[in-house]
Amino acid sequence: MYSVHPLLITTLSALVRLLDFAFSAKMSAFLLNNTYVKLCHWFFKTFEPRNQTLFHSIVAFIIIPPSLLAFVFRNYYHGHLALALTLSYTLYITALLTSIVLYRLSPFHPLAGIPGPTIGKISRLWSLYIATTGQQHRYAQELHERYGPIVRTGPNHLHIIDASAIPTLLSAKPFEKAERYKVTVPLGGSGALGTLVDIHEHQARRKLWDRAMNSEAMQGYREIFSRRINQFVGLLEKRDGQIIDLSLLFSLLAVSISIRFDVMGDLAFNGRFEMLKSAVDANDYISTTRGSAFFFEWSGKIPWIRPLVPYIMRINAPALAFHRLAVECISKRLSEGSKKKDLFYHLFNEQNNGQAWAFPLAIAESRGTLLAGADTTGTAITSILYYLLTNPSTMNKLRFELDSHYDDIGDMYSSDTLSKLPYLNAVINEGLRLAPALPSGTQRYLPPGKGPVVVSQTLIPEGTTVQMPTFVLHRDPRYFSPQPNSFIPERWLDESIKPDRSAFIPFSVGPTSCVGKNFALTELRLLLCILLHTFDFQLSPSFDSKGWESTFNDNFILTKGALPTRTSKGIVVLVVFIEERNNKTRETL
């Protein structure tokens, strides 16, 4: 009845013959028992491809060996080269992967003694998957709870939460910035300060940045803060009494990031971003920057992906859009020249008639500035407001401190005392502790040739990347007790419970720590004081305040969920609906 299609017969017979060939053991034996695969494995282990040349070698090592094998063994399959090739590739790749996996799990691996999840030890692809969930910070916390302060999270990758390890890991030698920083640098192109691995190159560029962020330059930036914060206050006044999403305004849609962008626009690009005017991100700058940051975080997980980054970037819409944005911003800034003493005025040394940099370098710093100054301060101010709103007693204490020092906003702008207000700074520290802008922290690499180094009583072999997850460190009870997960600004003031400051690294420490720290802190202090002086805030009654932290997403920079809040001008009635320590509390002041 049914005739069997001749193609099917041919395919089946081919499969049978393929299996027959496979189990003829000639090629399998050659691959599995021979030093050939071991040699290839040794090559990949020793020269994990990190640049274009090695990428060519990897192609050579993946394509040439099985092709040669197929050619040599083709006679075993009566000259059918296609079948010989298929089999050869299958066996070769399987043998190579098996060899790699077995080695990584074996006691011969230099990190064999360090505990960690098996899947992580096998491949960084697992971390790449975790990165796509946005929950790297929580995953790292679970790992440390389970395995202790040092966890092997990748074949050659460790997570360490130990304050005593920080000085060694974050000094310039012998560890250097890890692979993840390099992925943002176009091959053969220039990198922004934050991506420079060579310490001499970094030091030279850092000097320019230090000049752009010193106290004299900061005085020049004060006008930026006052103009934008006033504009922001005006925006909130227009929405008086309405429920608005402060997170959205601050961080996502218009205000925090737009003020961030607007401030960054003023700081570096002659007021390029006027998002506060419309309070909307009409050009998707925010999602572009976030998407791009996520892309770099993701691609930084696997060193050998780097040579492919330019190609992937070309099809990665946010990364591409972000690059175009950076080019557009810096082109405009270069063609207009400086209208005031902005960031690039200092970087280009314009006061001494310095030359503008080569265009690729200027683009690199344009990208770096947009990324470093994007969500960071926005995340901080939104989180601090959230913690204050869900802890009314701390809000009252802070208001009391501010009211006893300042009569009006003008005093705040002109005063240098903001940095000396103890409770204000304790509140900011506590916000940065619980919601660090870069939750997965910094990564360092111990390059071959430097010899092993002892960190946290553990021998770290060459070729290892070490990561310090700030989110986990900041909630470690060894350093921040009591109640490390709670917002308690008093811990920074009370001698009896003072935390271990060496474990507090929201801006990182050492020669590559955040160069924008003073800029960010000045902005945070001013913004917080002026907002609290001008408005009362109440969280929307429908807001699930306890669930807010679960909206944190670690996309390299911490992003967070909505913060629906009613803003009213002046000290009227503050009604805060909170669920604090499991009791629903209603406070009326």
Ligand code: HEM
């Ligand atoms: C609350 C706000 C901010 C936080 C928490 C923060 C945090 C950090 C951290 C942790 C690093 C080290 C990153 C690493 O090594 O992986 C860093 C580096 C950097 N930040 Fe910030 N940052 C903030 C705001 C800013 C601002 C506003 C600017 C620019 C005006 C800026 C510019 C930079 C630059 C250029 C670097 C690279 C420094 C170097 O490699 O020498 N940051 N930041």
